[in-house]
Amino acid sequence: MTDPDKAYNVIDEPPGVRTPLVTGRHSYASLTDTVSHVAEMKTPLAWYIAFAISVFWVGVLGVGVIYLISTGVGIWGHKNPVYWGWPIVNFVFWVGIGHAGTLISAILFLFRQNWRTGINRFAEAMTIFAVICAALFPGIHIGRVWLAYWLAPYPNQMAMWPQFRSPLMWDVFAVSTYFTVSLLFWYMGMIPDLATLRDRTKSRIAGLAYGLFSLGWNGSSRQWHRYEVAYGLLAALAAPLVLSVHTIVSFDFAVSQLPGWHTTIFPPYFVAGAIFSGFAMVISLAVPARAFFGLKDIITRRHLENMCKVITATGTMVGYAYMMEFFIAWYSGSPYEKFAFINRALGPYAWAYWTMISCNVISPQVFWFKWARTTPWFMFVVSIFVNIGMWFERFVITVTSLSRDFLPSSWDYFRPTTWDVLFLIGSFGLFFTLFLLFCRFLPVVAIAEVKGVMAPVNPPEHAEYRTQLVH
Amino acid sequence: MHHHHVDPASLDLSRTVADLGPSVNRWPLLIGAAGLATAIVAAVVRAFIVDGENSLERFLFAYLHSYLYFLSISLGALFFVIVHHLTRAGWSVTVRRVAEVLAANLWPTFALLFLPILVAVWMRSGLVFPWSDPAYVADHPVVYHKIGYFNVPWDRDVAFPLFFTLRAILYFAVWAFLGRGFLRRSVEQDATGEPSISKRFEGRSAWAVLVVFLTVTFASIDWAMSLDPEWFSTMFGVYYIAGCAVSFFAALWVIVYFLQSRGVLVEAVTVEHQHDIGKYLHGFIIFWTYIAFCQFLLIWYADLPEETQWYLVRQNGGWQWIGLTLILCHFAIPFFGVMSRHVKRNRKALLFWCVWMLVFHWFDIYYIVMPQAAHGSLPLGLIDVATAVGIGGIVVAGTVRTAAGHALVPIRDPRLAESLAFHNI
Numbered sequence: 001m002t003d004p005d006k007a008y009n010v011i012d013e014p015p016g017v018r019t020p021l022v023t024g025r026h027s028y029a030s031l032t033d034t035v036s037h038v039a040e041m042k043t044p045l046a047w048y049i050a051f052a053i054s055v056f057w058v059g060v061l062g063v064g065v066i067y068l069i070s071t072g073v074g075i076w077g078h079k080n081p082v083y084w085g086w087p088i089v090n091f092v093f094w095v096g097i098g099h100a101g102t103l104i105s106a107i108l109f110l111f112r113q114n115w116r117t118g119i120n121r122f123a124e125a126m127t128i129f130a131v132i133c134a135a136l137f138p139g140i141h142i143g144r145v146w147l148a149y150w151l152a153p154y155p156n157q158m159a160m161w162p163q164f165r166s167p168l169m170w171d172v173f174a175v176s177t178y179f180t181v182s183l184l185f186w187y188m189g190m191i192p193d194l195a196t197l198r199d200r201t202k203s204r205i206a207g208l209a210y211g212l213f214s215l216g217w218n219g220s221s222r223q224w225h226r227y228e229v230a231y232g233l234l235a236a237l238a239a240p241l242v243l244s245v246h247t248i249v250s251f252d253f254a255v256s257q258l259p260g261w262h263t264t265i266f267p268p269y270f271v272a273g274a275i276f277s278g279f280a281m282v283i284s285l286a287v288p289a290r291a292f293f294g295l296k297d298i299i300t301r302r303h304l305e306n307m308c309k310v311i312t313a314t315g316t317m318v319g320y321a322y323m324m325e326f327f328i329a330w331y332s333g334s335p336y337e338k339f340a341f342i343n344r345a346l347g348p349y350a351w352a353y354w355t356m357i358s359c360n361v362i363s364p365q366v367f368w369f370k371w372a373r374t375t376p377w378f379m380f381v382v383s384i385f386v387n388i389g390m391w392f393e394r395f396v397i398t399v400t401s402l403s404r405d406f407l408p409s410s411w412d413y414f415r416p417t418t419w420d421v422l423f424l425i426g427s428f429g430l431f432f433t434l435f436l437l438f439c440r441f442l443p444v445v446a447i448a449e450v451k452g453v454m455a456p457v458n459p460p461e462h463a464e465y466r467t468q469l470v471h
Numbered sequence: 472m473h474h475h476h477v478d479p480a481s482l483d484l485s486r487t488v489a490d491l492g493p494s495v496n497r498w499p500l501l502i503g504a505a506g507l508a509t510a511i512v513a514a515v516v517r518a519f520i521v522d523g524e525n526s527l528e529r530f531l532f533a534y535l536h537s538y539l540y541f542l543s544i545s546l547g548a549l550f551f552v553i554v555h556h557l558t559r560a561g562w563s564v565t566v567r568r569v570a571e572v573l574a575a576n577l578w579p580t581f582a583l584l585f586l587p588i589l590v591a592v593w594m595r596s597g598l599v600f601p602w603s604d605p606a607y608v609a610d611h612p613v614v615y616h617k618i619g620y621f622n623v624p625w626d627r628d629v630a631f632p633l634f635f636t637l638r639a640i641l642y643f644a645v646w647a648f649l650g651r652g653f654l655r656r657s658v659e660q661d662a663t664g665e666p667s668i669s670k671r672f673e674g675r676s677a678w679a680v681l682v683v684f685l686t687v688t689f690a691s692i693d694w695a696m697s698l699d700p701e702w703f704s705t706m707f708g709v710y711y712i713a714g715c716a717v718s719f720f721a722a723l724w725v726i727v728y729f730l731q732s733r734g735v736l737v738e739a740v741t742v743e744h745q746h747d748i749g750k751y752l753h754g755f756i757i758f759w760t761y762i763a764f765c766q767f768l769l770i771w772y773a774d775l776p777e778e779t780q781w782y783l784v785r786q787n788g789g790w791q792w793i794g795l796t797l798i799l800c801h802f803a804i805p806f807f808g809v810m811s812r813h814v815k816r817n818r819k820a821l822l823f824w825c826v827w828m829l830v831f832h833w834f835d836i837y838y839i840v841m842p843q844a845a846h847g848s849l850p851l852g853l854i855d856v857a858t859a860v861g862i863g864g865i866v867v868a869g870t871v872r873t874a875a876g877h878a879l880v881p882i883r884d885p886r887l888a889e890s891l892a893f894h895n896i
Contacts, residue, residue, distance in 0.1 A: 015666045015669035015884075015885035015886060016666060016885030016886050016889070017885075018889075240757070247761075251769070255768075257773045262769065262773050262775070263705045263769075264704045264706035265704075265705035265706045265709065267706075267761075267765040267769075268706070268765070320684065321705070324708070328703050328704070331620065332613075332777070333612075333613035333614075333616040
């Protein structure tokens with residue numbers, strides 16, 4: 001079989017011609033076969049190996065959580081003056097990753113970017129798993145984990161309410177709303193495809209499970225009509241959520257008076273950074289997945305190229321925010337602001353700062369070159385750099401500002417403990433465990449939606465078009 | 472390609488502003504001149520009747536206010552053209568020429584209109600921009616710290632706005648090069664139909680969007696944020712740019728509506744394009760609100776005096792009513808007003824909301840600029856309205872002149888057929 005990447009030129013789109021989104025001689029049936037095969041084939045050995053490694057790290061994470069709860073947050077590297085360390089960094093990192101899915105499924109839908117259909121399903125899955133990883137960290141950070149339900153505002157005999165003035169409280173609402181809507185969106189979009197798997201499977205147990213979750217879908221036009229309406233409504237509801245979640249995460253920092261945290265550009269800058277890291281993670285997952293599962297005709301190089309462009313655009317927005325922060329730190333004339341930023345670039349954490357700048361601002365600029373943004377292995381490497389850079393961005397923001405607080409006598413250098421590192425790796429284990437399960441049992445590509453962009457959409461007839469003229 | 476059966480050749484798309492009749496060449500300039508004359512007369516009369524009032528400064532503030540307002544429409548148009556090419560957009564081809572003309576009008580119209588502002592700064596008397604007064608700078612250490620950004624970077628004691636002027640020249644050079652360049656090459660495509668021009672636009676627009684974002688950011692810092700030289704906000708550039716997008720999409724539909732009422736663009740722009748313009752208008756109303764709200768919330772919450780002073784001025788002396796008006800009329804009311812599909816697809820209803828947004832966007836810029844002129848009082852009068860009419864008239868005249876001789880649709884754009892056949896789901 002020839003490699004679709006070499007056989008089809010989907011990259012050069014002459015003006016006036018739209019490149020097909022699915023290459024190869026795919027019919028509706030062969031498309032269904034290709035995608036369903038991923039869930040139906042005999043489990044490959046590589047999957048077992050990857051799953052075993054991931055589950056091992058989930059185990060480490062589990063041990064860590066038990067140790068944490070039984071001992072206290074002191075097992076992490078938090079000490080005066082840095083009381084927000086890796087857990088919050090990991091939280092923001094994972095929430096950020098969780099932005100691509102809903103952006104692709106909601107905002108690109110509203111912008112009629114049809115190429116999103118090839119990648120939206122597993123980007124949404126990735127979103128949900130990333131938000132689960134994110135939610136873990138503040139959940140176990142609160143000290144007395146068994147009182148986590150106090151975060152919920154409910155009338156109680158203690159006459160005690162959550163602190164509504166705290167952005168940490170807003171986070172609880174923002175993240176849980178986002179998780180709920182993302183899950184609904186993902187699940188609702190999957191119903192027709194679950195029905196497809198239900199109809200194809202020969203296993204009774206799988207048939208029962210798919211049957212249960214496909215909610216009696218029979219593909220009637222009435223069902224399709226309601227599906228389309230619901231999809232449009234959920235997209236419109238989810239679009240502001242893409243902005244709101246990371247906006248509120250940025251408030252965690254920006255409402256304070258701490259130099260380096262308090263600056264007005266934080267909300268859109270965090271959102272841009274979140275989309276940036278989310279798309280990088282989609283590329284990190286899509287490049288191997290399309291090769292391994294034979295999906296190169298559906299996730300073509302054109303899809304990858306578009307994602308690389310989004311990465312360059314959002315990476316440059318993040319660069320713009322870094323520049324504005326620096327400029328305004330000087331322009332403000334505030335010595336504390338100025339110190340905070342010079343300290344970032346030249347102080348004890350300069351290594352972290354320059355790692356961040358190299359990975360986030362410089363590395364995505366390679367996508368100005370067509371070769372770089374159309375060569376899968378290369379963009380995979382860059383996407384890893386972006387992921388590293390975005391983790392460091394949150395580290396730089398959190399730790400550099402805290403470590404140099406207003407009392408120079410309490411300045412100190414933050415050092416993570418082994419447990420800090422194990423929790424981070426463990427969260428990756430959790431993420432990949434969930435993702436591998438998804439690849440194994442669910443339709444990894446939105447089969448029905450891809451079919452919608454395969455078929456020539458019936459163009460309006462000339463006469464029909466003329467009737468809409470203004471007279 | 473399955474859109475080919477809508478044959479652009481069968482439609483008469485090549486109408487120009489000449490088809491609008493002779494009045495469009497004459498009236499805008501006359502109205503503009505009359506507006507500015509009225510404003511100047513009002514300022515002179517004011518000098519006699521209001522004691523202690525600097526009428527020249529009052530006029531210049533009104534001038535800067537309306538200048539930044541009309542500028543935002545043209546800058547929004549430049550962003551639109553660039554993003555259109557960057558994303559290989561199909562739907563918007565038929566309205567792109569209008570945007571190209573608005574963007575090309577940045578040179579020379581807006582560059583010439585900027586001269587009075589530049590002269591005011593050169594006078595070194597603190598007119599409008601307090602930092603242009605050496606005595607003010609000497610009294611304000613924080614402003615002295617940054618005066619090199621406006622005057623001479625290597626010597627803070629030289630009181631001449633060298634860097635400010637050089638930057639203004641740079642901004643206009645960039646906007647002229649891009650605005651004029653996009654129009655010129657696009658018109659060239661009208662003659663040749665050369666697809667490589669579209670391809671070239673696509674490549675150019677990638678760095679153009681970056682350069683325009685940076686120049687507009689710093690222009691808004693120079694010309695609006697520095698009116699209060701001690702105040703600062705990293706969000707400010709994005710705030711102005713959000714306003715550019717709102718005012719551009721509102722102006723776009725007003726212009727298309729006017730042109731269609733004169734028989735131009737009637738074949739090219741359908742209810743589908745109208746619907747999309749309405750969607751973008753609605754989207755950017757929300758985006759503007761998001762940016763405005765976040766900027767306010769973060770400053771209010773942290774409550775640092777060097778930041779809150781800007782809002783403090785705007786929460787007293789009647790300005791609180793302007794702020795409240797913006798919340799209601801720049802967000803809440805149009806948010807619900809433009810939300811419905813029926814409104815966006817109704818020509819007159821959308822026109823109403825576009826005019827509404829253009830009015831309240833004028834108040835948005837008013838809220839940014841004018842409190843620096845009059846702390847504790849709310850000047851809104853003949854001068855402001857007459858200046859708006861004056862600058863508006865000149866801008867319209869410049870726009871008509873820029874459009875002269877060109878078809879108002881990119882008649883041989885390779886994606887024109889796709890745009891003509893465009894349908895919303």
